[in-house]
Every structure is written in C-alpha cells, then in structure tokens.
Amino acid sequence: MASALACSNPINTRHPADASAVPPDSLPAPDLFVPPDTTQAADEMPASGCAPQSLQSSLFPVRGTVRGPKVEAEACKNGVGTDFFGPSDRVPPNSQDFFTTAAPVGYAGSQFYGFLMYVPADALSGVLRGTVGASAAGVGAFDSATNCGWLDFEVTLPVPPDVFCSTTYGPCDPGCEGHGEMFICEPANARLRYSARPSAACATGQDPAVGSWVLTLTSVSAYIPGDGYAHYDTHGNLTATLVNQVDPTDSVVLNLDF
Numbered sequence: 001m002a003s004a005l006a007c008s009n010p011i012n013t014r015h016p017a018d019a020s021a022v023p024p025d026s027l028p029a030p031d032l033f034v035p036p037d038t039t040q041a042a043d044e045m046p047a048s049g050c051a052p053q054s055l056q057s058s059l060f061p062v063r064g065t066v067r068g069p070k071v072e073a074e075a076c077k078n079g080v081g082t083d084f085f086g087p088s089d090r091v092p093p094n095s096q097d098f099f100t101t102a103a104p105v106g107y108a109g110s111q112f113y114g115f116l117m118y119v120p121a122d123a124l125s126g127v128l129r130g131t132v133g134a135s136a137a138g139v140g141a142f143d144s145a146t147n148c149g150w151l152d153f154e155v156t157l158p159v160p161p162d163v164f165c166s167t168t169y170g171p172c173d174p175g176c177e178g179h180g181e182m183f184i185c186e187p188a189n190a191r192l193r194y195s196a197r198p199s200a201a202c203a204t205g206q207d208p209a210v211g212s213w214v215l216t217l218t219s220v221s222a223y224i225p226g227d228g229y230a231h232y233d234t235h236g237n238l239t240a241t242l243v244n245q246v247d248p249t250d251s252v253v254l255n256l257d258f
Contacts, residue, residue, distance in 0.1 A: 050076030051104045051111035058231060059083050060258055062098065064238075066126065066153060068252030070192060072119035073126045073155075075256070079114040080128060082258045084220070084232040086137055095149065096215055096234065097131040098256070117155070124156045124189070128254070130196075132215045132240075137222075137232055142215045148202035150195070151213060153242050153252065157190040194242035194252050211251070213240035234258070 055061060059081030066073040081101055086094030100114035103125075107113055115126035130151035134142040165176040165185040172178055172185035179186050196211030219235040237257050244250035 049111060050079060050116050051107055051113045053078040053101050053104050053113055055081045055101055059099065059101075060233070060235075062256050062258045064254070064256035066115065066128075066252050066254050068194075068250065070120065070244075070250060071117075071126075071155060071194075071252050073115040073117050073123075076112060076114060076116050079112075079116075080256070082234075082256075084134070084137070084217075084234040086134075086232070094134045094137050094232075095131045096134060096217075096238070098128055098151070098238070100127045100129065120155065120157060120192075122158055124158065127154050127156075128152070132213055132238065133198075134215060134217070138220050139217050142217075144196065144198040144200065144209075144211075144213045146200050147215075148198050148200055149213070150197055150207075151211070151240055151242055151254070153194045153254065155192040157192070159187045159189050163187040193245045195245055196240050196242045210248075211241045211243045213238060213254075 053076060055078050060083065061078055062075055062080040062082050064075050064080075079101060080098065082096060082098050084094065084096050088094075103113045109124055112125060114128065117123035117126050128151070130149065132142065132144070132149035132151065133147035134140075135147060160175065163175040165173050165187060167173065167185055170178045170183045170185060175188060176185045177188040178184060194211075196213055197207045197209055199209035199212070215236065215238050217234050217236040219233075221233045223231060223233050235258060238254065239256075240254040242252050242254060
C-alpha cells in the first residue's frame with residue numbers, strides 16, 4: 001500500500017477511488033465557499049463554484065486555505081481528503097497523507113474541483129498532493145526539521161496565447177509538451193508549482209530542503225476501514241510554507257484542518 005519514503009522521489013501513496021464509483025444520488029450538492037475573513041464582492045467571485053465530489057471511505061475531509069501573493073484558494077467540500085497510515089517499514093513509520101480527490105465524472109473545467117480558486121482569476125484548478133511523516137501514532141507536533149515527507153501544490157492556468165510548437169514530435173519547444181503514444185507536441189498549460197521538502201536527513205541524494213511544515217495531531221484512534229488495512233482516525237492541523245519552484249521569492253501558506 002505504501003512504498004518506501006524517499007524524499008527525492010515522492011512515495012506512491014494510495015490514490016482515492018474514482019468518483020464514478022459513487023452512486024449519483026450520494027454526491028453532495030455543489031458548494032461555493034467564501035473565505036471567512038474576506039468581503040469579496042459577488043462580481044469578483046469565480047464564474048462557478050465547486051463541482052460535486054465524494055471522498056473514498058478511508059479518507060477524512062479536509063478544510064482550509066492556500067494563500068500567497070499570487071494564489072488565493074479554499075478547499076472545496078470533499079475536495080481534499082486525508083488519512084493516517086502506519087506503522088510501516090518506512091522512515092518515519094507513520095504518515096499523514098493528503099490528496100486532492102479525483103475530478104468528478106463529466107468535469108470539463110466549468111466548476112472547480114479540489115480547491116475553489118479565487119486568485120489567479122483565470123486559474124483552472126489547484127491540486128494538492130503530499131505526505132508528512134510522524135515519528136509516532138499519537139497526539140503531538142511533528143515538523144519537517146525532524147520528519148521526512150513532501151508537499152506539492154500545483155495551479156493550472158490556460159495555455160498562453162503566444163505559445164507555438166515548431167516540431168510535431170519531441171523534443172518539444174519550451175512551452176510545449178508531448179501527448180499520446182506518439183508524443184505529439186502541443187502547447188502546454190501554464191502552471192504555478194509550489195513545494196516543501198524536509199530539512200531532516202531522509203535519504204541519500206534527497207532534494208534540497210525548501211519550505212517547511214508542522215503537523216499537529218490533537219486526536220488519534222485506531223480503526224480498520226473497508227479496505228482491510230490498519231489506519232488511524234486523526235484530527236488536527238497542517239500548517240506549511242511551500243515555495244515556488246521557479247521563483248524562490250514567491251511562496252504560499254497552506255493551512256488545513258481535519
């Protein structure tokens with residue numbers, strides 16, 4: 001279920017089941033979140049709210065925000081899920097994993113999934129992936145200075161209008177990427193990518209330390225969900241600073257409750 005944690009290469013965590021497996025009558029109604037500390041006018045809101053999403057049974061819902069000079073976003077209802085997995089043969093043996101749940105069936109960009117994006121105004125989606133280590137399955141605080149893990153937040157933007165691909169097959173021009181079995185070059189969406197990597201010594205050749213996080217667990221209890229594997233029901237908070245991969249002067253603050 002969970003491969004060995006290597007900070008230079010994010011682990012292959014358990015991906016939530018596709019939302020198509022959920023009966024249509026069980027899907028939640030679309031939600032439109034507004035950050036509680038904002039007075040944003042209605043005409044400044046995104047053109048649509050959050051698409052209806054459902055969580056896999058082993059995941060618990062996450063609420064929270066991502067904020068920075070270039071990004072303003074809030075987690076949609078059932079858009080982000082988390083679970084605590086362990087113990088295992090990984091180092092550290094336990095981890096709190098975070099997923100943006102799969103885009104709902106029929107999603108075509110008309111509604112946001114995962115995160116409702118306020119800024120950038122033309123953002124198409126925001127996706128969070130990551131796992132943060134915890135040295136024990138218990139109440140306490142676990143930070144990136146002493147625990148392994150990784151966090152990535154990616155904002156997808158429209159294809160820039162001035163991008164032109166001069167070659168049909170790779171290697172593709174800057175701003176282009178290969179698609180399909182033939183790796184045909186097509187203009188790529190612009191993206192903002194933010195990351196956090198631990199300062200703890202986790203593996204040989206790990207990525208340079210960047211950003212930081214603190215995982216605070218206020219409640220931990222064991223349970224066995226429908227997949228038959230041992231998990232923990234945890235509640236708490238994750239606060240993290242993620243740094244822009246191409247502009248280290250730009251960062252976002254992730255604040256999640258679960």
